[in-house]
Amino acid sequence: MILGYRWWYAAKLGERGWYLKSIARRPPVWWEGPHLVAPVAPRVLWCDCAFEAENERLALQSECGIYAFQNERRAIEFGQVFGARATGFAGDDYPVRGTVGLWGKVVEHEDGYRAEHAMIERLIVPRGILVHSAMGLCAPEVAAVYPASVLMDYDALGRRFGVEVEVGEGIEIVV
Amino acid sequence: MKLGKVIRELDVEFDEDLIPQFDDVPSQPAPRPHPPVPTAVPV
Numbered sequence: 001m002i003l004g005y006r007w008w009y010a011a012k013l014g015e016r017g018w019y020l021k022s023i024a025r026r027p028p029v030w031w032e033g034p035h036l037v038a039p040v041a042p043r044v045l046w047c048d049c050a051f052e053a054e055n056e057r058l059a060l061q062s063e064c065g066i067y068a069f070q071n072e073r074r075a076i077e078f079g080q081v082f083g084a085r086a087t088g089f090a091g092d093d094y095p096v097r098g099t100v101g102l103w104g105k106v107v108e109h110e111d112g113y114r115a116e117h118a119m120i121e122r123l124i125v126p127r128g129i130l131v132h133s134a135m136g137l138c139a140p141e142v143a144a145v146y147p148a149s150v151l152m153d154y155d156a157l158g159r160r161f162g163v164e165v166e167v168g169e170g171i172e173i174v175v
Numbered sequence: 176m177k178l179g180k181v182i183r184e185l186d187v188e189f190d191e192d193l194i195p196q197f198d199d200v201p202s203q204p205a206p207r208p209h210p211p212v213p214t215a216v217p218v
Contacts, residue, residue, distance in 0.1 A: 001190040006176075024176045044184050067176050078176065103187040110179030117189070 001101040004068025005075035009093030034120040041105035042114040065114030098123040124168040
Protein backbone atom coordinates (compact mmCIF):
# COMPACT_ATOMS: atom_id res chain seq x y z
CA MET A 1 0.00 0.00 0.00
CA ILE A 2 1.20 3.52 -0.78
CA LEU A 3 0.63 6.46 1.52
CA GLY A 4 -0.79 9.65 0.05
CA TYR A 5 -1.67 13.04 1.51
CA ARG A 6 -4.73 15.06 0.63
CA TRP A 7 -7.42 17.50 1.72
CA TRP A 8 -11.14 17.23 2.10
CA TYR A 9 -13.87 19.56 3.20
CA ALA A 10 -15.66 18.53 6.36
CA ALA A 11 -19.29 19.50 6.12
CA LYS A 12 -22.45 18.78 8.00
CA LEU A 13 -24.92 16.93 5.83
CA GLY A 14 -28.18 17.99 7.39
CA GLU A 15 -29.32 15.70 10.21
CA ARG A 16 -26.96 12.95 9.07
CA GLY A 17 -23.98 14.59 10.73
CA TRP A 18 -20.40 15.27 9.65
CA TYR A 19 -18.96 13.91 6.41
CA LEU A 20 -15.96 14.55 4.22
CA LYS A 21 -16.27 15.59 0.62
CA SER A 22 -13.84 16.05 -2.21
CA ILE A 23 -12.42 19.50 -2.74
CA ALA A 24 -11.87 19.48 -6.49
CA ARG A 25 -14.60 17.32 -7.96
CA ARG A 26 -17.78 18.96 -9.27
CA PRO A 27 -20.19 17.75 -8.13
CA PRO A 28 -18.36 16.81 -4.95
CA VAL A 29 -17.95 13.19 -3.91
CA TRP A 30 -19.05 12.50 -0.35
CA TRP A 31 -16.91 10.04 1.61
CA GLU A 32 -19.36 8.14 3.79
CA GLY A 33 -16.72 5.96 5.45
CA PRO A 34 -12.96 5.42 5.55
CA HIS A 35 -12.79 3.37 2.36
CA LEU A 36 -13.52 4.82 -1.07
CA VAL A 37 -13.39 2.97 -4.39
CA ALA A 38 -13.11 4.75 -7.70
CA PRO A 39 -15.93 3.72 -10.02
CA VAL A 40 -13.39 3.08 -12.77
CA ALA A 41 -9.73 2.22 -12.24
CA PRO A 42 -7.45 5.15 -13.13
CA ARG A 43 -5.55 5.06 -16.39
CA VAL A 44 -2.18 6.46 -17.36
CA LEU A 45 -3.84 8.84 -19.76
CA TRP A 46 -3.60 12.26 -18.13
CA CYS A 47 -6.86 13.57 -16.89
CA ASP A 48 -7.72 16.88 -15.36
CA CYS A 49 -11.41 16.26 -15.20
CA ALA A 50 -11.61 17.15 -11.52
CA PHE A 51 -11.73 20.72 -12.69
CA GLU A 52 -13.12 20.34 -16.15
CA ALA A 53 -16.04 17.94 -15.84
CA GLU A 54 -19.05 20.05 -16.54
CA ASN A 55 -21.70 17.55 -15.76
CA GLU A 56 -22.27 14.69 -13.41
CA ARG A 57 -22.20 12.00 -16.07
CA LEU A 58 -18.67 12.89 -17.07
CA ALA A 59 -17.53 13.09 -13.48
CA LEU A 60 -18.94 9.69 -12.55
CA GLN A 61 -17.52 7.92 -15.58
CA SER A 62 -14.08 9.49 -15.44
CA GLU A 63 -10.97 7.41 -15.08
CA CYS A 64 -9.21 9.85 -12.79
CA GLY A 65 -9.05 7.78 -9.63
CA ILE A 66 -8.71 9.13 -6.11
CA TYR A 67 -6.17 11.94 -5.88
CA ALA A 68 -3.45 12.30 -3.26
CA PHE A 69 -0.11 14.05 -3.04
CA GLN A 70 3.03 12.02 -2.45
CA ASN A 71 4.19 13.98 0.57
CA GLU A 72 2.72 16.08 3.33
CA ARG A 73 4.64 19.22 2.38
CA ARG A 74 3.09 19.29 -1.07
CA ALA A 75 -0.39 18.77 0.39
CA ILE A 76 0.11 21.62 2.84
CA GLU A 77 1.23 23.91 0.03
CA PHE A 78 -1.93 23.05 -1.86
CA GLY A 79 -3.94 24.02 1.20
CA GLN A 80 -2.85 27.63 0.77
CA VAL A 81 -4.70 28.02 -2.49
CA PHE A 82 -8.16 26.92 -1.46
CA GLY A 83 -9.65 30.35 -1.83
CA ALA A 84 -12.95 31.60 -0.60
CA ARG A 85 -14.71 28.25 -0.49
CA ALA A 86 -12.77 27.18 2.56
CA THR A 87 -12.84 30.06 4.95
CA GLY A 88 -14.31 27.93 7.69
CA PHE A 89 -16.92 30.61 8.21
CA ALA A 90 -19.89 29.19 10.06
CA GLY A 91 -22.00 27.18 7.61
CA ASP A 92 -19.15 26.80 5.14
CA ASP A 93 -17.07 23.74 4.54
CA TYR A 94 -14.10 23.30 6.80
CA PRO A 95 -10.80 22.08 5.27
CA VAL A 96 -9.32 18.93 6.77
CA ARG A 97 -6.12 17.23 5.67
CA GLY A 98 -4.97 13.70 6.18
CA THR A 99 -3.23 10.56 5.07
CA VAL A 100 -4.73 7.83 2.94
CA GLY A 101 -3.53 4.34 2.12
CA LEU A 102 -3.76 3.75 -1.64
CA TRP A 103 -3.92 0.46 -3.49
CA GLY A 104 -5.24 -1.33 -6.53
CA LYS A 105 -4.48 0.35 -9.84
CA VAL A 106 -2.41 3.42 -9.01
CA VAL A 107 -1.05 5.96 -11.47
CA GLU A 108 2.06 7.63 -10.11
CA HIS A 109 2.71 11.29 -11.01
CA GLU A 110 5.58 13.64 -10.23
CA ASP A 111 3.74 15.03 -7.21
CA GLY A 112 1.25 12.38 -6.26
CA TYR A 113 -1.04 9.53 -7.18
CA ARG A 114 -4.40 8.66 -8.65
CA ALA A 115 -5.63 5.44 -7.09
CA GLU A 116 -8.41 2.93 -7.42
CA HIS A 117 -8.81 2.42 -3.64
CA ALA A 118 -8.18 4.76 -0.72
CA MET A 119 -8.49 4.17 3.01
CA ILE A 120 -8.31 7.06 5.46
CA GLU A 121 -5.44 6.57 7.91
CA ARG A 122 -5.23 9.95 9.58
CA LEU A 123 -7.30 13.14 9.77
CA ILE A 124 -5.88 16.50 10.87
CA VAL A 125 -8.09 19.52 11.42
CA PRO A 126 -6.29 22.89 11.22
CA ARG A 127 -6.58 24.63 14.55
CA GLY A 128 -7.90 27.75 12.88
CA ILE A 129 -8.15 29.51 9.54
CA LEU A 130 -6.78 33.00 9.06
CA VAL A 131 -8.33 34.67 6.04
CA HIS A 132 -6.40 37.30 4.08
CA SER A 133 -7.71 39.41 1.25
CA ALA A 134 -5.44 39.70 -1.79
CA MET A 135 -7.29 42.83 -2.90
CA GLY A 136 -7.50 44.61 0.40
CA LEU A 137 -11.16 43.82 0.94
CA CYS A 138 -12.56 44.75 4.29
CA ALA A 139 -15.32 42.17 4.58
CA PRO A 140 -16.01 40.99 8.13
CA GLU A 141 -14.64 37.54 7.45
CA VAL A 142 -11.25 38.86 6.31
CA ALA A 143 -8.44 38.78 8.87
CA ALA A 144 -10.59 36.73 11.19
CA VAL A 145 -9.57 33.42 12.67
CA TYR A 146 -12.12 30.65 12.53
CA PRO A 147 -11.40 28.10 15.23
CA ALA A 148 -12.15 24.52 14.32
CA SER A 149 -13.00 23.75 17.93
CA VAL A 150 -16.08 25.92 17.68
CA LEU A 151 -17.23 24.90 14.25
CA MET A 152 -16.65 21.18 14.11
CA ASP A 153 -17.57 18.05 16.03
CA TYR A 154 -14.24 16.17 16.05
CA ASP A 155 -15.63 13.11 17.77
CA ALA A 156 -18.44 12.66 15.29
CA LEU A 157 -15.99 12.97 12.41
CA GLY A 158 -13.61 10.49 14.02
CA ARG A 159 -16.33 7.95 14.69
CA ARG A 160 -17.51 8.05 11.11
CA PHE A 161 -14.03 7.54 9.65
CA GLY A 162 -12.57 5.26 12.29
CA VAL A 163 -9.65 7.45 13.28
CA GLU A 164 -8.80 9.76 16.12
CA VAL A 165 -9.04 13.27 14.66
CA GLU A 166 -5.94 15.34 15.40
CA VAL A 167 -5.68 19.10 15.64
CA GLY A 168 -2.85 20.58 13.57
CA GLU A 169 -1.33 23.92 12.76
CA GLY A 170 -3.66 26.64 11.63
CA ILE A 171 -3.67 27.63 7.97
CA GLU A 172 -3.87 30.93 6.09
CA ILE A 173 -6.11 31.38 3.12
CA VAL A 174 -6.03 34.22 0.63
CA VAL A 175 -9.39 35.16 -0.85
CA MET B 176 -5.35 19.48 -7.94
CA LYS B 177 -2.34 19.25 -10.26
CA LEU B 178 -0.12 16.24 -9.79
CA GLY B 179 2.40 16.83 -12.56
CA LYS B 180 3.65 14.45 -15.23
CA VAL B 181 2.65 10.80 -15.25
CA ILE B 182 5.52 8.54 -14.26
CA ARG B 183 4.12 4.99 -14.32
CA GLU B 184 1.18 2.76 -13.59
CA LEU B 185 1.36 0.45 -10.59
CA ASP B 186 -0.57 -2.52 -9.24
CA VAL B 187 -0.46 -2.04 -5.49
CA GLU B 188 -1.46 -4.72 -2.99
CA PHE B 189 -3.63 -3.95 0.01
CA ASP B 190 -1.56 -4.16 3.19
CA GLU B 191 -3.57 -4.68 6.34
CA ASP B 192 -0.57 -3.89 8.57
CA LEU B 193 -0.70 -0.26 7.50
CA ILE B 194 -4.26 0.18 8.68
CA PRO B 195 -4.21 1.88 12.09
CA GLN B 196 -5.22 -0.03 15.19
CA PHE B 197 -8.04 1.48 17.19
CA ASP B 198 -7.28 0.36 20.71
CA ASP B 199 -6.43 3.90 21.69
CA VAL B 200 -9.36 5.58 20.04
CA PRO B 201 -11.52 6.94 22.85
CA SER B 202 -14.84 6.69 21.10
CA GLN B 203 -16.41 3.97 19.00
CA PRO B 204 -14.74 3.98 15.59
CA ALA B 205 -16.67 3.40 12.44
CA PRO B 206 -16.32 -0.18 11.19
CA ARG B 207 -13.60 -0.41 8.57
CA PRO B 208 -14.55 -2.59 5.64
CA HIS B 209 -12.17 -5.27 4.48
CA PRO B 210 -11.38 -4.33 0.91
CA PRO B 211 -11.88 -4.85 -1.89
CA VAL B 212 -15.52 -3.88 -1.53
CA PRO B 213 -17.18 -3.33 -4.87
CA THR B 214 -19.27 -0.19 -4.84
CA ALA B 215 -20.38 2.36 -7.33
CA VAL B 216 -19.28 5.32 -5.28
CA PRO B 217 -17.87 8.06 -7.49
CA VAL B 218 -14.44 9.54 -6.86
